[in-house]
Amino acid sequence: MTRTISLGLRALLWLVMSTCIWGAFFYAWSDPAFVGQSSRILFFHVPMAWTSFVAYFAAAVWSARYLWGGRQMRHDRAAAAAVECGVLFGVLATVTGSLWARIEWGAYWNWDPRQTSIVVVLLFYGAYLALRSAMADREIRARISSVYALIALVVTPFFYFIVPRITESLHPEPVLNKEAKLDVDPRMFQVLIASALTYSILFFWIHNLRARTQALADAREDEPS
Amino acid sequence: MPSPTSSWVASAQAVFTKDWRCELRSRYALNAIALFAVTTLVVTSAALGPAGTNKSLAINVLPAMLWLILLFAAAAGLPRAFVHEEESHTAIALRLAAPPSALFVGKLAFGVSLLLAIEALVAPLYLAVMSLEVASPGLLVIALLGGGYGLAAGSVLIAALASQARGRSTLFSVLAFPVLMPLLLLAIELTRNAVAGDAAGPALPQLLLYDGSVTIAGLMLFPAVWNP
Numbered sequence: 482m483t484r485t486i487s488l489g490l491r492a493l494l495w496l497v498m499s500t501c502i503w504g505a506f507f508y509a510w511s512d513p514a515f516v517g518q519s520s521r522i523l524f525f526h527v528p529m530a531w532t533s534f535v536a537y538f539a540a541a542v543w544s545a546r547y548l549w550g551g552r553q554m555r556h557d558r559a560a561a562a563a564v565e566c567g568v569l570f571g572v573l574a575t576v577t578g579s580l581w582a583r584i585e586w587g588a589y590w591n592w593d594p595r596q597t598s599i600v601v602v603l604l605f606y607g608a609y610l611a612l613r614s615a616m617a618d619r620e621i622r623a624r625i626s627s628v629y630a631l632i633a634l635v636v637t638p639f640f641y642f643i644v645p646r647i648t649e650s651l652h653p654e655p656v657l658n659k660e661a662k663l664d665v666d667p668r669m670f671q672v673l674i675a676s677a678l679t680y681s682i683l684f685f686w687i688h689n690l691r692a693r694t695q696a697l698a699d700a701r702e703d704e705p706s
Numbered sequence: 707m708p709s710p711t712s713s714w715v716a717s718a719q720a721v722f723t724k725d726w727r728c729e730l731r732s733r734y735a736l737n738a739i740a741l742f743a744v745t746t747l748v749v750t751s752a753a754l755g756p757a758g759t760n761k762s763l764a765i766n767v768l769p770a771m772l773w774l775i776l777l778f779a780a781a782a783g784l785p786r787a788f789v790h791e792e793e794s795h796t797a798i799a800l801r802l803a804a805p806p807s808a809l810f811v812g813k814l815a816f817g818v819s820l821l822l823a824i825e826a827l828v829a830p831l832y833l834a835v836m837s838l839e840v841a842s843p844g845l846l847v848i849a850l851l852g853g854g855y856g857l858a859a860g861s862v863l864i865a866a867l868a869s870q871a872r873g874r875s876t877l878f879s880v881l882a883f884p885v886l887m888p889l890l891l892l893a894i895e896l897t898r899n900a901v902a903g904d905a906a907g908p909a910l911p912q913l914l915l916y917d918g919s920v921t922i923a924g925l926m927l928f929p930a931v932w933n934p
Contacts, residue, residue: 639888
């Protein structure tokens, strides 16, 4: 029964994902006067950046649950898996972003505030993974890395204030901008929101697989040989 | 029977006094930080000469160099605050002797006072060898106090994490630099404003907010780091 449901959900995810990708190329409208066809990378870049932040936030929530929710190892495994996925999506967002930057701004990399912030955030979570690999004892590793994930949550918001002051940004305004008013074509908006949701679901699926394989690896390590 | 508050304060104070007493006996961190800072200062000065006479260098380059010297000096000495407790196996006794939050505050006070002492040595020397004229010295003092506090607080918290892992000193830099980066950017901005004679701007409240956030995060998270 659960197998059928799980199979059905995966088929549904595949269908929705395909629809989003199709929509990005054929349904959404692109303004030829602005950036033309290259703007379609937006439907991959923005959801990936968004998903990486969902992943980091989820990692912090699981870390807090580990520390103050009875110290259960499954919460620590979930946090670690979320950071791994977050780094993956963050790297993909950086790569897609810099491809677009090459086309529109003329260079892959030019230390735009957004580029600076995403690199610092990647360094942060890279350090998290380095920290994990430096501790052999599972309990200590879970405790210390949970604390680090929560420190990240406290410190990273500062970049939001600081970095834009250092250099001018060429990055397009966020779709949901400060005045909270919609500044895009409705079709573009639909595909964007649908992709953001679908990629987040994709993240939770990958995350679930990763956390479960880690649980199996841990269980196998504990078996008397 | 002393009240819980006064015994908490007494514990924090005892940790602070103990750390300074150990430090003055061995002078390990003090020597390491001071010599490191002076060496880098000499190298910078030899490479750049009296760069303060050049207006554009004075505003754009020298404030950043000052904070880089302080960052690396802090990274050379402050991780020891917790590493030496693990190495000399005194961590267990310390766990019994003081509640974690008092221990954190004691270590924090030690780290902050150590770093401010180093700043008091390095900053005037730096201004002198670089011939750097500061338009608003008051703001520079505020930047050094606020920045030094945040630098020490962040380092002490990360030192507590790193002391639990293998390869402590390398790991400390990897863990600490992303955490300290917003603080350094804010401190550099404030120092630059002080040199140029501009108003403090939004960097000052943000620096204080960072100091407050790291302190609160430390108080909340340190018990989880310290107690198994």
